[in-house]
Amino acid sequence: MAEEEKKENASEVPKEQEEKQNATQIFFEELMSGPVMIPILAIITGLLLGGLIVALTTEEVYTTFAQSPVQAILTGLNAAWKSYVALFTGAIGDPARMIAAIQAGEGEEIRRAFNPFFESLVQSTPYIFAGLAVALGFRAGLFNIGAEGQLFVGAMTGVWVGFAIKGLPPVIHIPLALLAGAAGGALWGFIPGFLKARTGGHEVINTIMMNYIAFRLSEFMLRGPLKRPESANPVSPLIEESAKLPRLFEDPIRFHIGFFIALGFAWLVWWFLFRTRWGFDLRTVGANPNAARYAGMNITLVTIVAMSLSGGLAGLAGINEVLGVNHNLALAFSSGYGFDAIALALLGKSHPAGVVLGALLFGFLRNGAVQMQLTAGIPIDIIQVMQAMILAFAAAPAIIRTIYRLRPPKEAEEGLLVRGWGG
């Protein structure tokens, strides 16, 4: 169906020549014309299989199985249902509680009822930045495994600007700290980009190594130059009030404007990639480096710039967490956003809109998992298993195509990615 729609749209284009298409319209069209079905089916399949695993790991299912297999199946279904209800309330909230709170009209209770939803958005924000970072790399044919390290470096440079510079108004301090974070990440991306472009050193290996350097560097900095003097732990000082990203609600909601900044960057990355000639360079180098060279593009420069921009976006993921949530930098403050970002860039087909959707999914799953563990007694590991399955399905579309008997793609559409392996 999507195919037909696409063709229709395409053939209408000449007729509508006069009518100027605005940017958002094209944005939406590109989103719909891309292979959207596979990720959606991957998510559904992952959730279904996740439910099966929940059922299979519920002890009651086995104890009742001896008496009545039917009963056992019902028990299993029940367990799966309960865990998904918990996931939902954990990620979005309990509808009954929301309604009750609104009727009662009590501010704090309303905020508590709606907190899960906003908390999920808070969790999604670093995913958006980091996912954009990896997606931008993919578009240039580069496999940036180093988002996690770039994120740490960005957090370090940004947190320093956050606590060391005093007396600035927020309108200046916040952008400055964000810029510092982006610059730190960009530096960490520039190095492997430069090595790749100039020496052919593979970016996969180099970014992994840069990750280790970044982790140990952050440890050194937090025990040394960035250490909070009055604390025994390796923690940085708290950032200035003027550097904190404003929160939009009172406690306990931690939702801050970082989410909107992230959306802004998603738009910016889309605009850069698809509407500017620099983006054209970058995408062409990624899609077919030979054709890019033939067309007179400077592959060396594009590679270096793309890795730096990718690193910069990852750096923003780090500084966003510092300025918006933690307000300081601690050891291991990121729980693998940079690595999950690789997966969600894949899931989002390296399209900024897809990345945003993927990031939301990850944020909601991650936040909901806590509730699932608390109320349904499902180990958090199950969520990770589910995430892993969704990704496996999304990354290997052939599986989904086989299961749902979808038509194979035209040759050109696949294989956007991972030219990097061959070197």
Next chain:
Amino acid sequence: MAPVLELRGITKRFPGVLANDQIDLTLEKGEIHALLGENGAGKTTLMNILYGLYQPDEGEIFINGERKEIFSPNDAIEAGVGMVHQHFMLIPVFTVTENVFLGDEATRMAGLLDRNQAAERIRDLSEQYKLEVIPEALVENLPVGVQQRVEIIKLLYRSADILILDEPTAVLTPQEADELFKIMRSLTEQGKSIIFITHKLREVLDVADQISVIRRGKMIGSTTPKEANQQKLASMMVGRDVDLTVDKTVAQPGDAVLEVKDLVVANDENQVTVDGISFDVCAGEILGVAGVQGNGQTELVRAVTGLKSAISGSIELLGTDITHSSPRRITELGAAHIPEDRQEDGLVLSYPLTDNLVLNTYYQAPFAKGVVLQDEAIRETAEERIKEYDVRTPSAMTTAGSLSGGNQQKVIVARELSRPIKFLVAAQPTRGLDVGSIEYIHGQLIDRRDKGVAVMLVSTELDEIMQLSDRIAVMYRGEIIDVVSAQDTSKEEVGLLMAGVKSETKAKTKKQSSGSNKKVSSSRKSSPKAKKNGSSRKKKS
């Protein structure tokens, strides 16, 4: 007696395409049966069905009158059907024997390989069919023509009676092709039967006993070389009358546009493949660069277009030194390039035609204002080009990868020729294209020549070179062995030059000189002279 092979009502559908539609084909014992058709007509699909790579949706296969189900190449080989693919399936570092018995190893006790027994059989086969293959030779040291014979021996070794040869002459010099035809004759004389897939009309008329023409998945008809001629076969293939001869007037060459002096270029493995060549291309003429694939033409083109930096020597375009210039600089000077590998270099297959049509001009007005791409201007231009160059596509937003080869090539031609250009490099501009597209692209090249563009045509197709060129430079092992005027030469002479044979006397000096550098450089000097003679003769006539 029943025919060796009979295909009845073979039908194969792919999503959205009827690749084979009720095809009947009869192959008699001892016959060379040419299967002729444009690219994408369904020849290869039909043969892949016979070879067990595809299953037909309808239809039956009879071998020696017996109905056979062929589910895999193993079944095909068992039924006596063997195929030589266009790209050889040989392991270069193995000997002929090892390559031949690979997968069907002769063994002694305890599973040890019995090379001698296999080698003996290969020697016998080689003698029987006059293949002249030495079992102990390493495949990587053999010329392409001999490698092809190794492929044939592989089939004979497995007792194949029906041989399918898929475009076997594509990789051969004209002389090697003649050798192959002799071998094909000797095979059929001894009872083998051959299906010969090709789109070259001349070869079909030379060698085939029966000719079957396929068009758009349908069997159009059968004929014999006696009844047919090139014109008739071409119109059967295409479905309309085709102009096979290229109409062109005598060239009016102007000043030299491209001047190459003592150019040395290495390939990606750092082997010198262009070894000190000098030539020039003048405005308003087509210089054909002939040669068997792999004699340095690829690197020459890459150097001239800025994709590869020369080791030494110089290249001047319109008086500007471009020896180490970037492709963009060269493009901006007025050069256009139809690359050898259209999918690898010329197009981004995942991009829509709009983007592909501005692939090297996207950064200029009106396609970009500042850094922002002007989608509307790009799309309007694309639509004009598509109309003007007759690209068959559902829309300008269709991805290049979903077009046929001929239409992909037209996209490149449209992009390169629609700019104001002074110099055009066309490398293998019609490779793999159907007769209709070839006709069109040849017309465009002549048209540009007449408008004063200097055209450098690199092609391994001798016919193409002969038809289009005003002068012909023949490359052999990285050198230009000679430059001849197209009017004063013959196919045979150019064919011999392509094989490295200059003429009786010259060949000797060539052989002597190959040892010492000094003499090589002297023979280099001789080529521009020959070229000048050629052009002056042309002017008189």
